[in-house]
Amino acid sequence: MSATASPLFVQNLRHEGLEALGRLGLPRPSDEEWRYTSVATLEKRLPEFVPAVARSGARPAASEEARAAVASLGPIGVAGRRLHQLVFVNGRLDSGLSRFDGLPSGVRFEALSRLFGEPPGLLAKRLGLLGGHRSHPFVAMNAAHLLDGVFLHVPDGVVLAEPLLVVHVADGSAGPVASHPRVVLSLGENAQATVVEAYCGTGEAFVNPVTEIVLGAHAHLDHSTLQEESPEAFHVGTTEAHLGPGAQLFSHVLSVGGRIARNELTVRLHGDGAGATLDGLFLARGEQQVDNHTLVDHARPHCGSQQYYKGILDGSARGAFDGKVIVRPAGAFTDAHQKNRNLLLSDTARIDAKPQLEIYNNDVKCTHGSATGRLDADALFYLRSRALSEGQARSVLTLAFASEIVDRIPVEPLRAHLTERVLGWLAGSPEAS
C-alpha cells in the first residue's frame, strides 16, 4: 500500500511528525534526558539507515538470517505457533508467520496496514492520542515514517487468557535498514491482556518503535518488551502508557541486544487508584550501551508505582538507569517506590544511575534507591568449595541476580527463553568461561 492511499488521520500524523522533527531536531548530547545515550554516534550513522521499502520497493522477504533470528525466539511461540502473533520484518507485516484468528469476538489484534484500508474506527481515536509525536524527536520520526504496526483492542470486560506476541525482526543482512514500528494497545474497562513485544534481528539496523498504551478503568495489562537485536543494531524505543481509574500495568523491559539501546517508558497514572509495576533487566557487554529511562507521573490520588530495574554489565559496556517519579499536587496518598540494582562483572564496565523524585504533595510515601556491586566473593568461594568451577559459580550467581526480574514474568515460554538468553550471554562472556 502506498502512503497516499492511507486514511487522512494517518496522513495527518505523518505530517505532524515530520513538522515536529524539523522543528525539534535530534536531541543534543547536552540534553539532560539524553546525556547517557550517544546521540552523536546515532546522528552520524542515521543517514546510512534506509527504510526497507525504499531499498527493495516491495515487501522484502525475510533473509535466512532473519528467519534464524525469529526461530531463536523458539519457545515464545513463533516456531511452535502456540501464541497469537503478528510478525513484522523491517517494519512490514509478514502474514505467513503471523496468526491472529480465533480470538474472542470484539477483540481486534491486527496489523495497522490492514486497518488503514478500513473505515476509520477506534484506531483513529487511539493512534497518536498520547501526543508524543509533537514533542519527542524519535516519536516524531516514528510518526513521520509510519507504515505498519499493531493495533490491539480488547473490549470492556473481556479477559484474554492467552498472551499475544508481536515480533519485530530487523533484517540488516542486505545493508543497514531502518524501521519505525508503531504498536497501539487499547484495553476497555475491566479488560485484561498479556502482550509480549519481541525485537530481534540480524546485521545493522536502526529500530525506532513507539508503543502507545491506553488502559480503561480497572483494566489489567501485562506488557513485556524483549529487546535482543544484533550487536550492530541501534534501538530507540519509546513506550507511553495512560492509565484510567483503578487500571493496572505490569511492565517488563528486558534488554539484551544492540550496539546502542535506549528504552524509554512513561506511565501516566491519570485515574484514581491506578497502579503500575515496572520491572527492568538489562545486560550489556563489549562496547554495548543500554540506557533505560522511566517516568511515572502520579497525577491522581491513591495511585501506586513500583519500579525495579536490574542491570548486568561486562566488558566495557555502559548502562544507565534514569528513573523519575513525579507526584503532582493532586497526587495525594501516592505510594511510589523505585529500586535499581546493578552488577558489574568487569572493572571497565560502567553504570550511571539517576533516580529522581519530584514531589508536589505532602501526603505521599515515596522511596528510591540504587546500588551497584560485584559478585559476592564469599558466595563465589562457597560455590567453588562445593566443586563448581569459577565460571559455573559466576553463572549461577549472575543468573540468580537476574532471576528476581525473570521470575516475575508471567509468560512461561518467555521466562524460559530469557533464562537461556542469560546463560548463553554468560557463556559468551570472557570472564565467565
Added chain:
Amino acid sequence: MNVTTTILEIRGLKARIAEDGTEILKGVDLTVNAGEVHAIMGPNGSGKSTLAHVLSGREGYEVTDGTVLYKGKDLLSMPPEERAREGVFLSFQYPVEIPGVANTYFLRMALNAVRKHRGLPEVDAMDFLALVEEKAALVEMEDALLSRNVNEGFSGGEKKRNEIFQMAVLDPTLAILDETDSGLDIDALRVVASGVNSLRSADRAMLLITHYQRLLNYITPDVIHVLSDGRIVRTGDKSLALLLEEKGYGWLEAEAPVGAGKAS
C-alpha cells in the same frame, strides 16, 4: 597387615592475611590418616578457621612457608574447586546465604562436577532425588529446606544441618568441620553428630574444629590438638578435652615455650 594411608600431611605451614601481612599460622604440623577423626580446639582468634580456609583454598591468605600434601598431592597448588572434586569438603563456620539459587539445583551441579572429575556419568533426576531423600533423612532435614534458596533465611541450626547434608551427598575423603556444633541445640547436636558418625569410615578422614567438649561426647576423636597463636601447642587423646574443659587454655600458654619455642 594394616597399611595406613595418609590423607593429609601438613608440614611447617605458615600463612598470613594477604591484605595486611599479619601472620596467623606460624608453623602448623599435622598428619591425619584415613579412618581417623582429629579434633582441633583452641582459643578464639588462634587461627582454626584460617587453617580450614587455607586448606580449602580461600583467597585472601598467603602461604609463606610449609607444605600440604593431600593423598600425596600438593594441595596448595589446586584451585578450590579442584580440591573439592578431589574430595576435600569444608563445612563453614558461617555458611553463606545465596539468594536466588535453590539448594538442590546447586547441589546437583556440585555433585555432577565431582562425578565428572571421578569419571562417572551425570546423575539422573530420579537417582538424585533418591540420594537427596536418603541423605536429608540422615540429618533430619525438612523437605521445605531442600527446595529453598541456599541457606537464605535458614536458622543457624538449619544452616549447619545443610552443611552436613551437602557433605553426605558429596561423599568427601577429607571433611573439615569448622564449628559445626556451634549454635546447635541439644537435639540438633545429636542429629548432626549422628550424621557425622554415620559418615565415619575407614577411607575417610575428618578434622573437627570445636570449642566444646560436648561435641566430643557424641563424636569420639582419635586425636585432639590445641591450636594457640597459630601453632599446635598440645596433642593428646580425648582426655585432653576434659582437661581443657576444666582448666581452660591459660595453663597451656604458660607451658607453651616447651612445645612452641623450637627454632623454625
